[in-house]
Amino acid sequence: MIQNRALITGASSGIGLALAKVCAQKGHDLVLVARSVDKLEALAQELRLRYAVAVEVLPQDLAQPQAAQKVFDQLWDKNMPIDLLINNAGLGSHGKFLDNDPVRLQEVMQVNMMALTELTQLFGREMVARRQGRIMQIASVASFMPSPYLAVYAATKAYVLSFSEAVAEEWRNTGVSITTVCPGVTQTNFMEGAGLAEENLQKFGTFWMQTASEVAQSAYTATQAGKRVHITGLLNTLSVNSMSLVPRAVRVPATGFLLLFWK
Secondary structure: OOOOEEEEEOOOOHHHHHHHHHHHHOOOEEEEEEOOHHHHHHHHHHHHHHHOOOEEEEEOOOOOOOHHHHHHHHHHHOOOOOOEEEEOOOOOOOOOHHHOOHHHHHHHHHHHHHHHHHHHHHHHHHHHHHOOEEEEEEOOHHHHOOOOOOHHHHHHHHHHHHHHHHHHHHOOOOOEEEEEEEOOOEEOOHHHHOOOOHHHHHOOOOOOOEEHHHHHHHHHHHHHOOOOEEEOOHHHHHHHHHHOOOOHHHHHHHHHHHHHOOO
């Protein structure tokens, strides 16, 4: 079953932008949420013309504590129920924990955890009442691994995975599913915003890095199938599944070693 209206946070770039295009191609009307008004308006116009779908633009900074409620209230006032909620917006912060900007860390936690939780509850309550809906949570392969030098980001993604799996079980027989999508390193501008240098990764080649479009297609298919957890890409799946074979005392330092030089 294809849900008619999809809300996508972080829709102005990267995976969010790619998801907007996938959803429009599949016939969804859209609500696009991000900070950049200009980028959202340009994307909305492109999608309207190319796919003949209705697109609503809601500029909001989800790092602000009341933003999630404002998004919900605006749509409630317009009688625009959401059938597919895509919590894609995310922030990162790379480097030694004690060197991280405390304000930035607050924003990372607010966007990655609090806004996601609030939007899931606000729209999920209405979905459960209708006994229909799907929610896609964009997490990360970092959800499965404590990551030195990316400590807060990885912890927020571990929260997303744990929270979403738990609520998915609570909603088992409600007609509403939650799919937690765990991409690996993706070719987007997210890394630059998190203080990571993509050129350092490219020294090892890019064959193992997925594009935003590849992640979006895979994530959409998994969500429509009602999967609870979906790791995108064969190499990412193999990597996560093989982690259990390596002692934790080895895994965490090894991850830290790689991330220390990825800057």
